[in-house]
Amino acid sequence: MNKIKRALVLIVALMMAISVIGCSGKTEKADATSQASPTRDEAGLYKLPVVDPKPEKETEQTYDVVVIGAGGAGFSAAIEAASQGAKVVILEQESVVGGNTSLSGAGFNIPENWVQKSQGIEDSVALFKGDTMKGGDSKSIEPLVDVLVNRALPTAQWLRDTVGVEIMDDFQKHFGGHTVARALVVKGGVGSQMVYKMYEKAYELGVKIKVNTKAEELITDESGRVIGVKASNKSGQELVFKGTKGVIVAAGGFAGNVEMRMKYRPDLNETVKTTNAPGHEGSGIVMAQKLGAGTEQMEYIQTYPFCFPTTGKIAFVADTRMYGAPMVNIEGKRFINENDRRDMVSKAILSQSDSFGYMVWDKKIMEEARTLEIYKGEYDKLVADKLLIEANTLEEAADFFGIHKEALATTIKDYNSYAEDFITNGTDIKVADKEFHRNAKMAKVENGPFYIQKVIPGVHHTMGGLAIDTEARVLTIDGKVIKGLYAAGEVVGGIHGTNRLGGNALTDITVFGKLAGETIIKDTK
Ligand SMILES: Cc1cc2nc3c(=O)[nH]c(=O)nc-3n(C[C@H](O)[C@H](O)[C@H](O)COP(=O)(O)OP(=O)(O)OC[C@H]3O[C@@H](n4cnc5c(N)ncnc54)[C@H](O)[C@@H]3O)c2cc1C
Incomplete structure (x- = not known):
C-alpha cells in the first residue's frame, strides 16, 4: 500500500515538474508572462522576457x-x-x-x-x-x-x-x-x-x-x-x-x-x-x-554622480572608485573624496567648470574591480560612445578628453604617494589621503594601460x-x-x-x- 502511495506521489511530482519545466528544458510560464520564455544570454545571464499585450x-x-x-x-x-x-x-x-x-x-x-x-x-x-x-x-x-x-x-x-x-x-x-x-x-x-x-x-x-x-x-x-x-x-x-x-x-x-x-x-x-x-x-x-x-x-531626492553623460544611465564601470580610482576635473585636479556621499559628490561634479568628472585608473585597479568580468557590455558601450578611453600612457588618455595633462601627472603623483603611505605604512586611510580624506580603498595608478571615464550625475532615487x-x-x-x-x-x-x-x-x-x-x-x- 505504502509502495503504491509513494509511486502516486512520485507521478504527481513528476507531472508538476513537467508543467513547470517544459520539454525543451527551458522554464515555461503559463500566465501573462508566458509568451516569451526566459533564456540566458552568451554571458550566462538570465534574460527576463518582454511580453506582448494579451487580453484578459x-x-x-x-x-x-x-x-x-x-x-x-x-x-x-x-x-x-x-x-x-x-x-x-x-x-x-x-x-x-x-x-x-x-x-x-x-x-x-x-x-x-x-x-x-x-x-x-x-x-x-x-x-x-x-x-x-x-x-x-x-x-x-x-x-x-x-x-x-x-x-x-x-x-x-x-x-x-x-x-x-x-x-x-x-x-x-x-x-x-x-x-x-x-x-x-x-x-x-x-x-x-x-x-x-x-x-x-x-x-x-x-x-x-x-x-x-x-x-x-x-x-x-x-x-x-x-x-x-x-x-x-x-x-x-x-x-x-x-x-x-x-x-x-x-x-x-x-x-x-x-x-x-x-x-x-x-x-x-x-x-x-x-x-x-x-x-x-x-x-x-x-x-x-x-x-x-x-x-x-x-x-x-538623490542624484547619482557616475552616469553616462549621453543618457543619464548609471555607469557601473565607475565602481573602480571603490577599488582605488580617483576622480579629476578637466583641469586635471581632484576635487572631492570620490567615495563620499552621493549628494556631495554630485554637487561637486556639477560645480566643476564643465560639469563633468573624469575617473582615472590603471590595469591593476580594473582587475580588482573585476570590471571586464562583470560589466564588459557596459565597458564596450562606454568606449563606443567615446566616454571611456584606454591608453598606454596617462598623457594620451588625458589628451582624448582635453584634460590638463601636466596637472593630471602631478595629481596622480601625489595620489600615489598617499596610496603608498596607506598601503606600505598602514597609515589610516583618511590621514593618508592628505587632501580629501578618502574612506574607501586607495591604490596606486601606476601601470598601464590607463583608463579615463567621463561621468555626470543623474536623478536616481526618491x-x-x-x-x-x-x-x-x-x-x-x-x-x-x-x-x-x-x-x-x-x-x-x-x-x-x-x-x-x-x-x-x-x-x-x-x-x-x-x-x-x-x-x-x-x-x-
Ligand atoms: C541603475 C540603478 C542601479 C541601482 N543600483 C542599486 C544597487 O546596487 N543597490 C541598491 O541598494 N540600490 C540600487 N538602486 C536602487 C534600487 O534599485 C531601487 O531603489 C529599487 O530597486 C526599487 O525597488 P522597488 O521594488 O521599490 O521598485 P522597482 O524595482 O522600480 O519596481 C516598481 C515597479 O512598479 C511598476 N509600476 C509603477 N507604477 C505602476 C502602476 N501604476 N501599475 C503597475 N505597475 C507600476 C514599475 O514599472 C516597476 O516595474 C539602483 C537603481 C538604479 C536605477
Whole structure:
C-alpha cells in the first residue's frame, strides 16, 4: 500500500515538474508572462522576457492579495504572502517585470554577513544603523531604520535559501558612507539576476503576474477599507482586481516624473537625466494620496554622480572608485573624496567648470574591480560612445578628453604617494589621503594601460514617499492606518532621510517587501 502511495506521489511530482519545466528544458510560464520564455544570454545571464499585450478573459478577478509593481519589493511581498497560502496577483504596467530592481547593480548592505565573516571584516547591526542615520543627516525615521537594520541579515538569508537568489561568496562592495564593506552582490552583478530568481519563486508558488497592466485607482468599500484596484491593460481593457485581504503598493519612486520632482526640487528640471527604468512616475503615491495617505520627506531626492553623460544611465564601470580610482576635473585636479556621499559628490561634479568628472585608473585597479568580468557590455558601450578611453600612457588618455595633462601627472603623483603611505605604512586611510580624506580603498595608478571615464550625475532615487508604520501599513496624514493598504520599496518615504546610502535600497525593498507580505496575512487571520 505504502509502495503504491509513494509511486502516486512520485507521478504527481513528476507531472508538476513537467508543467513547470517544459520539454525543451527551458522554464515555461503559463500566465501573462508566458509568451516569451526566459533564456540566458552568451554571458550566462538570465534574460527576463518582454511580453506582448494579451487580453484578459475575465475583466473582474478576485485574489487574496493584489500587489502593484513587479520590482524587488513587489516580488518579495508576493512571495511571502503566497508562501503563507494566499492567492496573489502582481500588476506591472511595463511589458517586462523588474523595474529599477532589474537595472540595479545588485549590491545590498547586510551587516554581519557571511562574506564579511570569511574576509575577517568586523561589523554590527549598530554600526550599520549609525552609518545609515548619519548618511541621511539623522532625518530618517528611526523606528523604520531599526526594522531595516534588524531584519537585513534574516532577509538576505531568506533571499538566498528560500527564494534561491544566487549571491557571490567571495566578493563585496564598499559603498560610500559605510564604515566597512558590507554589500553582498548578486551573481552577475546586475539586479535582473535577483529579479529572475524572484520571478521563478513567485511562479512556483502560483502567483499570477500581469504585465502590461497598469493600476489606475484603489477601490474601497463603504467603511473605507481598500479592497482592490482598478486597472487598464495595453490590450485596451478596463479591469478590476479584487483583493480580499488588501493591496500592497510597490510601484517604485518618481525620479522619472519631471513635474512631480520639480514640485519638491525645482533644480531637477528636464535637463537633468534619470538613471531609472521607464515607469517611475510616482503613480503609487498619487493613488494612495487620493485615499488620504500621508507622505514623508518628499523633498529628498538623490542624484547619482557616475552616469553616462549621453543618457543619464548609471555607469557601473565607475565602481573602480571603490577599488582605488580617483576622480579629476578637466583641469586635471581632484576635487572631492570620490567615495563620499552621493549628494556631495554630485554637487561637486556639477560645480566643476564643465560639469563633468573624469575617473582615472590603471590595469591593476580594473582587475580588482573585476570590471571586464562583470560589466564588459557596459565597458564596450562606454568606449563606443567615446566616454571611456584606454591608453598606454596617462598623457594620451588625458589628451582624448582635453584634460590638463601636466596637472593630471602631478595629481596622480601625489595620489600615489598617499596610496603608498596607506598601503606600505598602514597609515589610516583618511590621514593618508592628505587632501580629501578618502574612506574607501586607495591604490596606486601606476601601470598601464590607463583608463579615463567621463561621468555626470543623474536623478536616481526618491527618498520621500508614502508614510508607513513599522509593519508596512500605509498611514493617513494624521498617522492612522488605512485598512487594507500596505506599501513597500521606493514608494515609501522616511527610511533614508536626506540621502540614501549606496546598497541600502535593495536591503530596504526586500526587508519591507517581505514584511508587507507578512503583515497583510497577519492582519487578516
Ligand atoms: C541603475 C540603478 C542601479 C541601482 N543600483 C542599486 C544597487 O546596487 N543597490 C541598491 O541598494 N540600490 C540600487 N538602486 C536602487 C534600487 O534599485 C531601487 O531603489 C529599487 O530597486 C526599487 O525597488 P522597488 O521594488 O521599490 O521598485 P522597482 O524595482 O522600480 O519596481 C516598481 C515597479 O512598479 C511598476 N509600476 C509603477 N507604477 C505602476 C502602476 N501604476 N501599475 C503597475 N505597475 C507600476 C514599475 O514599472 C516597476 O516595474 C539602483 C537603481 C538604479 C536605477
